[in-house]
Amino acid sequence: MNVPTIRYPAPPAQVAVYVEIMGPKMAMEFLLAFGGAPLEHHERTTARSRIAAVVGPEHARALAQENHRLQPRVPLATRWLAACLKAEGQSVHDIARKLRCSDVTVRKYLRAQEAAEARRRS
Numbered sequence: 001m002n003v004p005t006i007r008y009p010a011p012p013a014q015v016a017v018y019v020e021i022m023g024p025k026m027a028m029e030f031l032l033a034f035g036g037a038p039l040e041h042h043e044r045t046t047a048r049s050r051i052a053a054v055v056g057p058e059h060a061r062a063l064a065q066e067n068h069r070l071q072p073r074v075p076l077a078t079r080w081l082a083a084c085l086k087a088e089g090q091s092v093h094d095i096a097r098k099l100r101c102s103d104v105t106v107r108k109y110l111r112a113q114e115a116a117e118a119r120r121r122s
Contacts, residue, residue, distance in 0.1 A: 007087060009087065009113060011027070015080055018070075022059045022063075028084050029054055034051070036075075079112065079113065082106050083110065
């Protein structure tokens, strides 16, 4: 059985390192859980840490090792998250609930994303 591959949009620069380390799906989970908050990454991350509880101990350790490349505060990246959730087939209303913003805002984000992709293709 063929499972369709989701084509996630390219991440913005402030999110690229998270996607590089964890892949787009896990980076999305991480950003939804920790976006906007300052995080201290410790080299000896335990399996019981809050980060490991969300992304697993392997990804938590990888984040700690790349701490020098991360911003002190986890980016919100709501525009990118909206586009990723839409790529997964989620509705505008579900995306709005997940991102804690209005459906009007989500539609605006998605229109801007579509316009940016159209410019890149031309």
